[in-house]
Amino acid sequence: MDFIFMLTRNxxxxxxxxxxxxxxxxLGVRHIGFKDIGLPFDRLRALNGLIRAGGxxxxxxxxxxxxxxxxxxxxxxxxxxxxxxxxxTHAEDVLPVIAGSGLRYYPxxxxxxxxxxxxxxxxxxxxxxxxxxxxxxxxxGLDLLAxxxxxxxxxxxxxxxxxxxxxxxxxxxxxxGDRIAAAGSAGAAGFTIGTAALDGVFKGAEPxxxxxxRAIMASVEAVRATRPPFDRDxxxxxxxxxxxxxxxxxxxxYGHQRKQGDGPLFPWFNILG
Numbered sequence: 001m002d003f004i005f006m007l008t009r010n011x012x013x014x015x016x017x018x019x020x021x022x023x024x025x026x027l028g029v030r031h032i033g034f035k036d037i038g039l040p041f042d043r044l045r046a047l048n049g050l051i052r053a054g055g056x057x058x059x060x061x062x063x064x065x066x067x068x069x070x071x072x073x074x075x076x077x078x079x080x081x082x083x084x085x086x087x088x089t090h091a092e093d094v095l096p097v098i099a100g101s102g103l104r105y106y107p108x109x110x111x112x113x114x115x116x117x118x119x120x121x122x123x124x125x126x127x128x129x130x131x132x133x134x135x136x137x138x139x140x141g142l143d144l145l146a147x148x149x150x151x152x153x154x155x156x157x158x159x160x161x162x163x164x165x166x167x168x169x170x171x172x173x174x175x176x177g178d179r180i181a182a183a184g185s186a187g188a189a190g191f192t193i194g195t196a197a198l199d200g201v202f203k204g205a206e207p208x209x210x211x212x213x214r215a216i217m218a219s220v221e222a223v224r225a226t227r228p229p230f231d232r233d234x235x236x237x238x239x240x241x242x243x244x245x246x247x248x249x250x251x252x253x254y255g256h257q258r259k260q261g262d263g264p265l266f267p268w269f270n271i272l273g
Contacts, residue, residue: 001184001223003216004031004059004169006194007047011063011116013038017047020198023209025054027217033059033086033192036073037115045080052081061143061171061192062088063117074098086143086169086192087117095138106143106169109133109160117172119145127159134164141167141189147179148172154182161187176203177219184223 005024007017013034014020024032032051034044044060051058060082062073070088074097077085084104088094091107098105110119110126119126126149133139142164146153148171161168167189174180175196183191193202193216200207205215 001180001188001220001227002031002190003029003220004033004190004192005029005197005213005216006059006061006192007032007034008038008061008194009198010195011035011037013044013047014198015039018050020209021047021050021054024213025056027210027213029213029217030056031059031190032056033061033082033084036060036062036064036069036076041076041080044076048080048082052083057084058082059084059086059192061086063115064088065113065115067093070094071097077103086171091133091136091139095136099138104140105138106141106167107133107139109142109144109164110149112145117145117148119149119172123151123156123159126156127163130160130168131163134166139166141169143169143171144188145172146170146183146188147174154186157183157186157188175201177215177222178203180216180219181223184227 007013007020015038017034017039021032034047039047048058060073060077060080062070062085064070064073067090070090071093074085074088074094078098078101082103084106085098086106088107089112094105094107108117109130111121112119130142133142142160144157144160146157149156157168157170168187170183170188170191174183174191174193180191196202197209197212197216200212202212202215205212
């Protein structure tokens with residue numbers, strides 16, 4: 001299971017993102033992202049450059065609500081050069097935009113509304129949409145707003161993971177080690193945290209971003225220590241997904257195989273592989 005640190009607060013990229021990025025990089029955080037709202041695209045391009053220069057995998061998460069803005073953000077993601085495009089609800093429109101770019105794409109399953117984004121609808125509809133999206137060529141996984149859903153969250157995560165059979169990233173309102181553990185036990189391959197770390201409200205940690213990030217990273221290691229071995233035939237069922245960085249094939253690297261002992265990094269990016 002991997003931790004993606006988002007340079008965001010309340011679903012907006014913060015203006016002092018570069019300062020927080022420096023703290024995260026000093027601690028060795030290897031997955032770092034931002035939203036398509038909060039800073040102009042030229043500043044996001046510069047921020048992405050800093051993330052990549054520090055050896056981390058970069059993410060842009062789309063939280064724009066309308067179709068036209070989402071398509072514009074997808075085009076910007078290609079232009080900016082991020083590694084992973086998260087979120088959005090118009091996969092059919094986004095896939096042609098990012099085709100051939102090498103971007104990994106993880107859209108939101110379910111009906112997502114509002115800002116900050118909220119996941120709506122009965123769990124059966126969310127699960128059905130997860131299966132539909134995961135079956136699309138060019139969709140590499142899902143970005144699930146699990147704790148933005150008003151219901152029993154861990155069973156919902158497990159059902160989405162089982163239906164998708166692709167990596168599921170859990171996003172939104174993860175503010176404790178218990179939620180990280182619950183996401184991992186349900187089969188999530190990773191999770192994002194932004195506001196909780198920046199505001200110093202991650203439970204069980206001292207104030208200050210560095211202390212918050214250390215506590216989150218310690219929670220991740222605790223989950224990794226208890227995860228069962230990866231069973232390819234049961235991927236997505238009850239905690240059987242590997243950490244995001246331990247998928248064995250390197251799609252961008254033309255058959256490059258992950259070496260034994262490699263760290264928990266995304267294996268499909270040449271800059272990190």
